[in-house]
Amino acid sequence: MDIKNELSMEKAILETAENMFLNKGFAATSTTQIAKEVGCNQALVHYYFRTKENLFNVIFEQKFKLFFQNAFDAGNLDNLKFTDKLKYIIETHFDILSNNPRLPVLIINELARQPHQIEILRDKLRMIPELLFKKLNEELRLEIEQGRIRDVNLMDLLISLISLNVSLFIFMPIIETVLLMDETQKEFLIKHRRAENVEFILKSLRP
Amino acid sequence: MDIKNELSMEKAILETAENMFLNKGFAATSTTQIAKEVGCNQALVHYYFRTKENLFNVIFEQKFKLFFQNAFDAGNLDNLKFTDKLKYIIETHFDILSNNPRLPVLIINELARQPHQIEILRDKLRMIPELLFKKLNEELRLEIEQGRIRDVNLMDLLISLISLNVSLFIFMPIIETVLLMDETQKEFLIKHRRAENVEFILKSLRP
DNA sequence: AAGTAATTTAATAGTGCTATTAATTTAGTA
DNA sequence: TACTAAATTAATAGCACTATTAAATTACTT
Structure with a gap:
């Protein structure tokens, strides 16, 4: 998390989400899990990307x-x-x-x-x-x-x-x-x- | 559903589940949807196959x-x-x-x-x-x-x-x-x- | 026809997820 | 330092899903 904090949270979320989507696919990945992995609040994922769908599409x-x-x-x-x-x-x-x-x-x-x-x-x-x-x-x-x-x-x-x-x-x-x-x-x-x-x-x- | 009823319910569930798993994968398929598609109660899916995981494994x-x-x-x-x-x-x-x-x-x-x-x-x-x-x-x-x-x-x-x-x-x-x-x-x-x-x-x- | 087992349903407890809102903290600026 | 915007969190509404239970129905047997 320290490492992640040095970068912007937005990028950290993006990178973690990318990994999880690649490994487990869209349906099996939740914004809750992404947030937990990144070490931030789950709402933050939606703050930056509004919806899970949108986050996925960006990636x-x-x-x-x-x-x-x-x-x-x-x-x-x-x-x-x-x-x-x-x-x-x-x-x-x-x-x-x-x-x-x-x-x-x-x-x-x-x-x-x-x-x-x-x-x-x-x-x-x-x-x-x-x-x-x-x-x-x-x-x-x-x-x-x-x-x-x-x-x-x-x-x-x-x-x-x-x-x-x-x-x-x-x-x-x-x-x-x-x-x-x-x-x-x-x-x-x-x-x-x-x-x-x-x-x-x-x-x-x-x- | 009439057609399905002529076969056993168990087989109908199996076939429908097979199609749905093949088309949408495990995570994106729910026992609720399977039951709706088959035209039976959702509990019946679990009556025959106990868990979604098990149903999937059988198939x-x-x-x-x-x-x-x-x-x-x-x-x-x-x-x-x-x-x-x-x-x-x-x-x-x-x-x-x-x-x-x-x-x-x-x-x-x-x-x-x-x-x-x-x-x-x-x-x-x-x-x-x-x-x-x-x-x-x-x-x-x-x-x-x-x-x-x-x-x-x-x-x-x-x-x-x-x-x-x-x-x-x-x-x-x-x-x-x-x-x-x-x-x-x-x-x-x-x-x-x-x-x-x-x-x-x-x-x-x-x- | 009564009794029993198998099948099916209704209802629901419990969980996890998405998305939103309001409050709080942090950072940046005048 | 006070003000403002951005970032972050806590809390929660609302939904869909899994699994279970008990009740109802159907089918089967004697």
């Missing part, structure tokens, strides 16, 4: 934006050849997930709880990937024409890419328990899968 | 067993060559998921809520896949030795397989909203990804 939107902005930022890769660019995208996407391992589950659950949020999200999402998508697709078609890559849809490629990357973090709690892994082994697996996903995808794309 | 264990028994039953495939066997496993696994599309999210959430359940699960799981794993691994090593498949771990192959299959159903609610898909398009995508996952994996395994 959700912020995390969500951060996540998608970074995860699908292809950067300045114009000088790279297609497979290297793809490798970069896979690895960057993987690393973002690695820094936000619980976020996918939160997103999945929140969108199940409030389906209309998906539509809001859709509009926000449209801009970012459409540009990347168009450009990547042209390059992919060219690679295919020139026989350097087998015939494949970009959409399918992206679904596979995201699937491979995201699943590891979704299933990590299960994997580490079932296989009785310690921290070192966990880190090793993550590092290993990062490379494996790249290899798996690139090998699959060979003509 | 969870039943679903879980059913799921894993089927999903990793390689059947009598001894006469098939490795890639055909693999194809069969991918497709069977996919089909089980297709019939239980919401189950993965339920499992992920439940295991986050009660981490010790993973350990219980681990012991139950051990038997089923270990046999399959050993056998498959031998065959895979043989294929690699004989140059028909590139060098790859069975564990990595299985993680990729499960990732590709499961993710589609986890993300389906998002995909269909973002891409504005109707029922027909949804079915098409599922059918398409079923084949695509097989192709993606098999192409990747080429030496």
